[in-house]
Amino acid sequence: MKRVRLVDVAEVAGVSTKTVSNVVHDYPHVAPELRRRVQAAIDKLGYRPNLTARRLVTGRTGMIALAIPEIDHPYFSELSRQIAEEAARRNYRVIIEQTLGKLDAEHAVLEDREAGLVDGIIFHPVSIGALSIAKLHHDTPLVLLGEGAMPATSDHVMIDNVAAAAEAVHFLLRQGRRRIAFLGVVEDDVTFSTDKRLLGYQQGLIEAGLDPDPGLVLSVRDFSSEASGEAVRAALDRGVSIDGIVCRDDKFAAGALRACAAAGISVPDGIAVLGWDDTAIGRYTTPSLTSVAPDKSALASTALELLTERIDGFRGVGRHRIVPHGLTIRGSTPSVSAALAVPQGEPAVPSA
Amino acid sequence: MKRVRLVDVAEVAGVSTKTVSNVVHDYPHVAPELRRRVQAAIDKLGYRPNLTARRLVTGRTGMIALAIPEIDHPYFSELSRQIAEEAARRNYRVIIEQTLGKLDAEHAVLEDREAGLVDGIIFHPVSIGALSIAKLHHDTPLVLLGEGAMPATSDHVMIDNVAAAAEAVHFLLRQGRRRIAFLGVVEDDVTFSTDKRLLGYQQGLIEAGLDPDPGLVLSVRDFSSEASGEAVRAALDRGVSIDGIVCRDDKFAAGALRACAAAGISVPDGIAVLGWDDTAIGRYTTPSLTSVAPDKSALASTALELLTERIDGFRGVGRHRIVPHGLTIRGSTPSVSAALAVPQGEPAVPSA
DNA sequence: ATACAAGTTTACAGCGCTGTATCTTGAGGC
DNA sequence: GCCTCAAGATACAGCGCTGTAAACTTGTAT
Numbered sequence: 001m002k003r004v005r006l007v008d009v010a011e012v013a014g015v016s017t018k019t020v021s022n023v024v025h026d027y028p029h030v031a032p033e034l035r036r037r038v039q040a041a042i043d044k045l046g047y048r049p050n051l052t053a054r055r056l057v058t059g060r061t062g063m064i065a066l067a068i069p070e071i072d073h074p075y076f077s078e079l080s081r082q083i084a085e086e087a088a089r090r091n092y093r094v095i096i097e098q099t100l101g102k103l104d105a106e107h108a109v110l111e112d113r114e115a116g117l118v119d120g121i122i123f124h125p126v127s128i129g130a131l132s133i134a135k136l137h138h139d140t141p142l143v144l145l146g147e148g149a150m151p152a153t154s155d156h157v158m159i160d161n162v163a164a165a166a167e168a169v170h171f172l173l174r175q176g177r178r179r180i181a182f183l184g185v186v187e188d189d190v191t192f193s194t195d196k197r198l199l200g201y202q203q204g205l206i207e208a209g210l211d212p213d214p215g216l217v218l219s220v221r222d223f224s225s226e227a228s229g230e231a232v233r234a235a236l237d238r239g240v241s242i243d244g245i246v247c248r249d250d251k252f253a254a255g256a257l258r259a260c261a262a263a264g265i266s267v268p269d270g271i272a273v274l275g276w277d278d279t280a281i282g283r284y285t286t287p288s289l290t291s292v293a294p295d296k297s298a299l300a301s302t303a304l305e306l307l308t309e310r311i312d313g314f315r316g317v318g319r320h321r322i323v324p325h326g327l328t329i330r331g332s333t334p335s336v337s338a339a340l341a342v343p344q345g346e347p348a349v350p351s352a
Numbered sequence: 353m354k355r356v357r358l359v360d361v362a363e364v365a366g367v368s369t370k371t372v373s374n375v376v377h378d379y380p381h382v383a384p385e386l387r388r389r390v391q392a393a394i395d396k397l398g399y400r401p402n403l404t405a406r407r408l409v410t411g412r413t414g415m416i417a418l419a420i421p422e423i424d425h426p427y428f429s430e431l432s433r434q435i436a437e438e439a440a441r442r443n444y445r446v447i448i449e450q451t452l453g454k455l456d457a458e459h460a461v462l463e464d465r466e467a468g469l470v471d472g473i474i475f476h477p478v479s480i481g482a483l484s485i486a487k488l489h490h491d492t493p494l495v496l497l498g499e500g501a502m503p504a505t506s507d508h509v510m511i512d513n514v515a516a517a518a519e520a521v522h523f524l525l526r527q528g529r530r531r532i533a534f535l536g537v538v539e540d541d542v543t544f545s546t547d548k549r550l551l552g553y554q555q556g557l558i559e560a561g562l563d564p565d566p567g568l569v570l571s572v573r574d575f576s577s578e579a580s581g582e583a584v585r586a587a588l589d590r591g592v593s594i595d596g597i598v599c600r601d602d603k604f605a606a607g608a609l610r611a612c613a614a615a616g617i618s619v620p621d622g623i624a625v626l627g628w629d630d631t632a633i634g635r636y637t638t639p640s641l642t643s644v645a646p647d648k649s650a651l652a653s654t655a656l657e658l659l660t661e662r663i664d665g666f667r668g669v670g671r672h673r674i675v676p677h678g679l680t681i682r683g684s685t686p687s688v689s690a691a692l693a694v695p696q697g698e699p700a701v702p703s704a
Numbered sequence: 705a706t707a708c709a710a711g712t713t714t715a716c717a718g719c720g721c722t723g724t725a726t727c728t729t730g731a732g733g734c
Numbered sequence: 735g736c737c738t739c740a741a742g743a744t745a746c747a748g749c750g751c752t753g754t755a756a757a758c759t760t761g762t763a764t
Contacts, residue, residue, distance in 0.1 A: 003468075005750060016714045021752060029712060046490075050468035052407045053750035057719045061404065063447070071436060074632070077429035084423060084450055095415070095447040098436055116355075116402035116720085138398075225635065254636045261638065280426070283577065284606045286613065286638035357720060368744045373722060381742055405720035409749050468750085705764100712759070719751090727744070734737085 004047045013041035024049060060119055064307065067097040067109040067123040074250070074279035076124070079145075082300035083122060090304060092119070101126035110136040120307045125149055126191065141310030143303045147192040154318045155306040159294045159325040161193065165200025166207065168246050168274050168292055171327060173208050175334050177244035177272055180205070181216040181235065183228055183256055184248025194248050197276065201246055215240055220252065228255030229262075236263050242271055244333075250275035254285050257332065261286075273332040287331030298323040356399045365393035376401060412471055416659065419449040419461040419475040426602070426631035428476070431497075434652035435474060442656060444471070453478035462488040472659045477501055478543065493662030495655045499544040506670045507658040511646045511677040513545065517552025518559065520598050520626050520644055523679060525560050527686050529596035529624055532557070533568040533587065535580055535608055536600025546600050549628065553598055567592055572604065580607030581614075588615050594623055602627035606637050609684065613638075625684040639683030650675040 010017045015038060022030050023038040030038075041047075055061050066083055068076045084094045095118065099105035106128040109121065120141035125133065130149035137154065144156040172180050182201045184194045202212045218235050221227040228247070232255065235242065247253040253275030260267050267273050267287055275282055275291035282289030302321050329335070362369045367390060374382050375390040382390075393399075407413050418435055420428045436446045447470065451457035458480040461473065472493035477485065482501035489506065496508040524532050534553045536546045554564045570587050573579040580599070584607065587594065599605040605627030612619050619625050619639055627634055627643035634641030654673050 003750095006752095007750080017750090018715085018752075019713060022713090025752090029710095031712065034713085048468075050408075050750055052404055052413065052468040053719090054752075055404045055719090056402075056408050056721090056750080057752045059719075070433070071423075072426070072429040072433040072632070074424070074426070074429075077424040077426075080448075081422070081424040081450065084448065088450075093447060093449075095445060096432075096436065097445075098433065098440075116400075116404040258638075280424070281632075281636050284633050284636045286610075355720095358722095359720080369720090370722075370745080371743060374743090377722090383742065386743085402720055405749090406722075407749090408720080408751090409722050411749080707764075708762090710759100710761080712757100714757070715755095717752105717754090719753105721749090722747105723749105724747090725745090727742105729740100729742080731740095732738090734735105 003050070004045045005050070006047075009038065009041045009045055009047045012045060013038045055116075061117060062092055063095055063118045064092050064304075065097050065109070065118045065121045065123075066094050067099055067106075067121060069099055069101040069124065069126050071096060071098055074281055075277040078279060079296050079299065082296045083303065086297075086300040086304045090308060092304075092308075099126070103127045107132070107136060110138075110142075119311045122303050122307060141307055143307045143310070145299070145303060147196050149192070150318070150320065152318050155310065156318060156320045157299055157302045157306065157323060158321075159299075160322050161196035162200035162203060164292050164325045165197040165246065166204035168276075168327065169201055169204030170208065172244040172246070172272055172274065172333065173204075173210075175244075175272065178210070179213075179216065179241045180244040180246060181218055181240075181242045182248075183218045183220065183231060183245050183252050185217060185219050186223060186227075187219055187221065197246075197248055216242065218245075223251070225251045225255040225258075228252035229259040230255075232256045232259035233263060236265070244272040244274070246274045246276075248276055250277050250279045250281040250289060250291055252276075253289050253291070253332070254281055257285050257287070257289070267332050268334045272334060275332070278328045282328070282330060282332075285332070290327065290329045290331075290333040293326045293328040295324045295326070355402070356397045357402070358399075361390065361393045361397055361399045364397060365390045407468075413469060414444055415447055415470045416444050416656075417449050417461070417470040417473045417475075418446050419451055419458075419473060421451055421453040421476065421478050423448060423450050426633055427629040430631060431648050431651065434648045435655065438649075438652040438656045442660060444656075444660075451478070455479045459484070459488060462490075462494075471663045474655050474659060493659055495659045495662070497651070497655060499548050501544070502670070502672065504670050507662065508670060508672045509651055509654045509658065509675060510673075511651075512674050513548035514552035514555060516628075516644050516677045517549040517598065518556035519552075520628075520679065521553055521556030522560065524596040524598070524624055524626065524685070525556075525562075527596075527624065530562070531565075531568065531593050532596040532598060533570055533584075533592075533594045534600075535570045535572065535583060535597050535604050537569060537571050538575060538579075539571055539573065549598075549600055568594065570597075575603070577603045577607040577610075580604035581611040582607075584608045584611035585615060588617070596624040596626070598626045599628055601629050602631045602633040602641055602643055605641050605643070605684070606633055609637050609639070609641070619684050620686045624686060627684070630680045634680070634682060634684075637684070642679065642681045642683070642685040645678045645680045647676045647678070 006017045006020050009020045020038050023035050064087060070076055087094050097109060106125055109123055122143050124145040125148040130151040133149055134151035134153050142154050144150055144154050147158055147161055150156045169180055182198055205212045218231045220231040245256050247256055253273050256273050257267055260271050265271050275289040278291040278293035282291045302323050306319060358369045358372050361372045372390055375387055416439060422428055439446050449461060458477055461475055474495050476497040477500040480501060482503040485501055486503035486505050494506050496502055496506050499510055499513055502508045521532055534550055557564045570583045572583040597608050599608055605625050608625050609619055612623050617623055627641040630643040630645035634643045654675050658671060
């Protein structure tokens with residue numbers, strides 16, 4: 001069963017292929033009667049345009065690549081969903097490229113391996129540096145996500161990590177916490193995100209007139225939730241006094257929660273724990289997790305806006321956009337009105 | 353900066369476009385010296401083949417569509433990852449289509465909207481029925497996933513849900529539990545998965561000589577973790593005696609865990625809770641979740657195997673494949689040593 | 705009736721690539 | 735020296751569609 005082509009429809013309807021094409025595209029200047037006839041032929045034959053052929057001539061593919069480290073990391077899957085939905089709204093579809101944060105995979109993303117496949121790329125780099133991005137990036141429209149390398153030449157969307165971390169610290173300080181730890185420095189692997197968040201953490205303390213205690217910056221073996229738990233336990237075992245923890249992500253926070261439970265320390269009464277990314281993880285932990293909440297929807301729509309502008313011909317220097325963040329408050333931090341039990345629902349305290 | 357084409361390379365190298373094409377494709381009969389010259393021209397100009405053009409002539413796109421209800425549901429994001437990796441291994445890339453389980457979106461998946469876009473489709477249906485699938489499906493190679501509708505005409509991959517549910521029940525019975533509830537029937541929305549799992553649950557009880565108590569089949573308002581928690585709480589409030597719960601998925605299990613905690617019932621001592629899908633959720637709950645574990649990797653590779661066979665021309669009736677499942681044991685069920693107290697003869701944990 | 709504008713429809717080239725058929729060349733056999 | 739043959743290289747058509755420009759058809763003003 002051969003696929004139905006434009007010419008087949010044209011023949012049946014007794015018109016030129018271009019007229020059929022015009023009908024398919026709702027071109028206004030087509031006589032109503034002809035339009036009907038053509039439509040009938042289309043329906044009868046079950047014609048579907050061949051997108052590949054259309055692409056070859058228009059040069060547009062209607063697809064964008066989304067390159068992220070891991071599809072199944074909650075933050076990225078939630079972000080992917082926002083991006084896919086926003087893309088669909090703009091009549092693009094998304095092809096997902098998983099880099100696993102590996103350098104060669106990240107290189108491949110930029111090296112036009114996609115030649116003619118996608119109209120643009122949304123890329124959350126992890127390992128690759130700004131220089132490499134600038135060097136390897138050809139001319140496919142590109143928008144960068146995250147706190148990673150940001151060459152001045154590329155568009156870029158992120159939240160204000162430093163401010164968010166400082167706000168998180170202030171939030172805990174306001175509740176009387178004074179021994180606030182930062183959990184997120186992974187040995188041998190200081191990511192851009194951690195850097196920014198650590199900086200904001202220190203800044204928040206200093207703004208409040210406190211002296212950051214280096215002993216409160218906890219170092220973790222790897223990026224697993226288990227390792228973060230061990231780090232907390234080790235600190236506790238060392239006798240470090242802690243009454244609050246700001247974590248680089250929800251996974252680490254989950255580990256911290258476990259470590260506290262194991263040590264018989266109540267959360268949030270003994271130690272308040274604050275996650276980052278506001279992922280689904282925070283809804284399943286006990287207690288549920290207060291977490292810095294990037295506005296994923298704004299992230300997605302801003303990224304697509306910048307990208308589509310590039311696709312539509314915009315040629316300017318890199319634009320950097322900051323999107324809002326908030327704090328989703330759940331059970332791992334004391335409620336503002338101290339004694340009340342904290343609901344575990346969605347609504348966040350708006351910020352930024 | 354116009355994109356470099358085959359003719360540009362051909363001109364620089366002083367050969368025909370076909371020779372360049374042959375070099376690109378490692379066609380054997382090219383003189384070494386020419387090959388070198390052409391390669392030099394390719395490198396110099398930074399030529400990348402235009403995949404769209406290649407596709408138009410070859411008819412192959414090298415892409416498969418993965419149509420799932422939700423990208424950011426842990427089960428589907430974990431499965432997506434497996435599928436994306438398996439696809440990459442076979443030189444396919446994946447474009448993800450989110451249906452949200454909506455009927456019209458599921459229809460669109462089949463209606464060749466993708467004409468010429470993908471070589472095949474892997475589809476996890478939720479709402480659409482077997483009849484509609486058979487009717488709407490044209491000739492794009494298709495593999496179905498999940499427990500949903502399975503027309504005899506289409507290939508299909510799943511785990512043995514009935515057996516898995518029965519095994520889950522036996523597992524709890526072996527630990528001395530006798531009042532085992534099933535949590536997963538959502539009012540007005542009996543999905544195929546729930547059906548099969550409920551059947552297996554009942555079967556497991558009957559095999560053990562127990563009489564299924566209808567009062568132990570808990571009905572949930574919607575698919576949220578909150579609703580499942582409420583259902584458990586309501587049952588407890590009604591005074592229903594329960595010492596084990598088999599849940600239709602990990603989300604429901606997480607809700608059950610919360611409800612038990614709220615009611616002051618210890619898990620697993622008072623009630624053992626068993627989830628389904630072995631998603632990341634189970635690693636973050638307190639206690640962590642014992643869960644029926646579909647072999648996602650086998651699911652992915654089998655689906656791709658069937659699909660590529662179709663793509664490569666196989667024309668046969670629908671093939672149905674069962675892939676292995678197991679049981680990931682964590683804290684929400686008593687440890688095996690505790691179970692030793694109770695004699696019972698049934699195959700141990702792992703199963704196929 | 706004539707000219708002209710606006711509305712409709714069409715012919716045709718060509719997007720960038722690959723498959724097929726064909727041509728060229730040099731080596732080897734007689 | 736002539737013929738054959740396989741390897742190496744090429745010409746050319748065409749995948750299915752759309753953009754452009756040109757042709758044709760009305761309707762209206764002159």
